[in-house]
Amino acid sequence: MISEILQTLPQVLVDGLTLGAIYAVIALGYTMVYGILELINFAHGEIFMTGAFVGVAVLFFMSGAGWLAVMPAILALLIVLVVTSLVTGVLGMGIERVAYRPLRKAPKLITLISAIGVSFLLQDIVRFITEWKRGNYIVTGPQLFDSKIGLDFSSIWSHFNDAILKTSSVILLVSAILMMIGLDFFVNKSKWGMAMRSVAQDRDTAALMGINVNKVISLTFFIGSALGGATGVLFAMQYGTINPYIGFILGLKAFTAAVLGGIGNIRGAMFGGLLLGVLEMFASANLQKLTGGVFTAEYKDVFAFGILIIVLIFKPEGLFGKAVTEKV
Amino acid sequence: MSILELKDIQTYYGGIHALKGISLKVEKGEIVTLIGSNGAGKSTALKTICGQVQPKSGSVLFNGKNISSQPAHVTAKTGIAHVPEGRRIFPRLTVKENLEMGAFAVKDKKAIQDRMEKVFHYFPRVKERLSQKGGTMSGGEQQMLAIGRALMSKPDLLLLDEPSMGLAPVIVEQIFDIITELNKEGMTILLVEQNAFQALQVAHRGYVIQTGEIVMSGQGSDLITNEQVREAYLA
Ligand SMILES: Nc1ncnc2c1ncn2[C@@H]1O[C@H](COP(=O)(O)OP(=O)(O)OP(=O)(O)O)[C@@H](O)[C@H]1O
Numbered sequence: 352m353i354s355e356i357l358q359t360l361p362q363v364l365v366d367g368l369t370l371g372a373i374y375a376v377i378a379l380g381y382t383m384v385y386g387i388l389e390l391i392n393f394a395h396g397e398i399f400m401t402g403a404f405v406g407v408a409v410l411f412f413m414s415g416a417g418w419l420a421v422m423p424a425i426l427a428l429l430i431v432l433v434v435t436s437l438v439t440g441v442l443g444m445g446i447e448r449v450a451y452r453p454l455r456k457a458p459k460l461i462t463l464i465s466a467i468g469v470s471f472l473l474q475d476i477v478r479f480i481t482e483w484k485r486g487n488y489i490v491t492g493p494q495l496f497d498s499k500i501g502l503d504f505s506s507i508w509s510h511f512n513d514a515i516l517k518t519s520s521v522i523l524l525v526s527a528i529l530m531m532i533g534l535d536f537f538v539n540k541s542k543w544g545m546a547m548r549s550v551a552q553d554r555d556t557a558a559l560m561g562i563n564v565n566k567v568i569s570l571t572f573f574i575g576s577a578l579g580g581a582t583g584v585l586f587a588m589q590y591g592t593i594n595p596y597i598g599f600i601l602g603l604k605a606f607t608a609a610v611l612g613g614i615g616n617i618r619g620a621m622f623g624g625l626l627l628g629v630l631e632m633f634a635s636a637n638l639q640k641l642t643g644g645v646f647t648a649e650y651k652d653v654f655a656f657g658i659l660i661i662v663l664i665f666k667p668e669g670l671f672g673k674a675v676t677e678k679v
Numbered sequence: 680m681s682i683l684e685l686k687d688i689q690t691y692y693g694g695i696h697a698l699k700g701i702s703l704k705v706e707k708g709e710i711v712t713l714i715g716s717n718g719a720g721k722s723t724a725l726k727t728i729c730g731q732v733q734p735k736s737g738s739v740l741f742n743g744k745n746i747s748s749q750p751a752h753v754t755a756k757t758g759i760a761h762v763p764e765g766r767r768i769f770p771r772l773t774v775k776e777n778l779e780m781g782a783f784a785v786k787d788k789k790a791i792q793d794r795m796e797k798v799f800h801y802f803p804r805v806k807e808r809l810s811q812k813g814g815t816m817s818g819g820e821q822q823m824l825a826i827g828r829a830l831m832s833k834p835d836l837l838l839l840d841e842p843s844m845g846l847a848p849v850i851v852e853q854i855f856d857i858i859t860e861l862n863k864e865g866m867t868i869l870l871v872e873q874n875a876f877q878a879l880q881v882a883h884r885g886y887v888i889q890t891g892e893i894v895m896s897g898q899g900s901d902l903i904t905n906e907q908v909r910e911a912y913l914a
């Protein structure tokens with residue numbers, strides 16, 4: 352059994368990190384907003400979903416205009432990512448302005464309900480528009496990258512099988528890593544990143560320093576939502592078909608990843624996301640073997656969330672707690 | 680024209696009437712102290728000046744301009760620095776970042792560097808701890824950092840809310856020395872204190888506040904010998 356698990360390990364890692372990168376970037380949006388407002392922005396999963404649809408819409412448009420045929424796929428992706436990030440960034444800022452800011456002094460539970468309301472609203476708006484434009488709310492966008500790369504793991508160690516890596520996974524991983532490094536750098540090294548950290552730590556005192564707290568909160572929503580939307584594009588590219596409900600379960604898992612890493616902690620969210628992705632893929636590949644067929648791969652979430660519960664029982668503040676890096 | 684003038688300020692927290700018609704003046708170059716016991720409204724007065732709370736009526740004139748409904752982040756950029764009660768250092772920013780926060784609105788890197796040197800001149804201890812997290816500093820060090828952070832904005836008026844709170848007598852002595860030194864170099868200071876004796880010693884003038892009202896005012900040296908003040912605050 353061990354040898355079977357070992358054989359599939361390279362593929363599990365490749366798939367797990369790909370999925371985990373998606374969780375990680377979405378988790379950043381949850382953790383940033385939580386850090387600054389102590390609010391679980393329940394609508395963040397829907398921002399991700401909206402990003403996937405906006406991205407596909409832009410791709411359809413570019414394909415219809417004949418641009419896709421003449422420009423390199425990477426350039427097309429870049430355009431889609433930029434347009435989508437701007438759209439979802441502004442959307443996230445708007446949601447905060449309309450649905451959360453008026454409730455800033457209300458109990459957190461009220462704001463949470465407002466966030467859940469926004470979630471349903473976004474699902475239905477996206478569904479309505481997509482059905483109206485394409486006749487079906489489940490869509491498969493044009494694929495930019497469909498080649499695969501074989502990874503020769505067996506020559507590294509004979510117990511490993513080779514793994515297959517889709518080109519889109521490489522692009523997804525590289526983009527996600529760039530987004531994470533970029534954000535980490537922005538938050539820890541730039542002036543506005545410092546402003547975000549200060550607002551997260553003590554809003555009133557940040558205002559005394561001349562910082563417009565509302566502006567910083569808007570900025571936080573913009574960045575978190577832009578990253579979430581861009582991840583939606585990467586998701587659509589990786590897994591092909593999307594529907595308006597993908598944001599719910601993915602958002603829940605990304606939120607879980609944020610909690611696993613220590614909610615409010617940016618590096619924790621990145622690590623939590625990658626870990627959850629790998630755990631989930633590991634369970635999906637091996638659960639049947641490990642349990643002698645009692646549990647099939649469908650139970651992968653039970654395995655992943657079981658580990659989460661165990662971690663949280665022993666370390667309720669999450670793996671990275673608050674002590675390691677700045678809370679935002 | 681006074682650098683700061685409060686005219687009949689009424690401030691409420693919901694139903695709580697915290698300031699019941701406060702009027703006071705601070706002239707350029709003065710140290711003015713506002714003394715009073717717990718809950719008298721001292722902090723509320725400072726918060727009303729800097730825009731953290733808005734008065735229901737009355738006006739706050741800064742250099743003759745009414746700033747009473749201006750949000751705190753705007754006031755901070757126009758020359759009033761507030762060192763809040765309890766110091767409020769950003770606990771997970773480094774000491775250096777805390778200082779940089781004080782000069783957030785300043786774009787000129789050179790000016791920021793110069794001001795930081797100035798802060799190091801007053802508080803050499805702060806310089807030794809630049810990369811330490813603010814929250815791990817001792818109470819006295821945090822107070823020095825909080826004052827240093829306020830100086831980074833190069834204010835015309837410095838509001839200090841109980842800088843001696845919770846500090847050992849030696850450190851309190853040091854803090855009051857610095858306050859005097861800053862003032863000698865031209866800084867105008869409005870100092871809120873429960874430590875009335877020390878505050879009245881360094882201040883030119885003082886106001887006594889009691890349950891939201893000014894009940895007495897005068898020269899620091901007069902108040903310190905005043906029978907009622909001695910009984911209530913210096914016993
Ligand atoms: N955020 C608030 N909400 C409601 N009431 C408040 C609030 N802040 C202060 N108060 C009330 O306003 C009154 C004045 O408080 P303030 O903090 O100004 O007193 P203080 O003179 O600074 O006291 P201390 O010396 O204890 O700091 C008190 O009765 C206090 O309970």
Ligand SMILES: [Mg+2]
Pocket residue numbers: 721722723764840
């Ligand atoms: Mg007070």
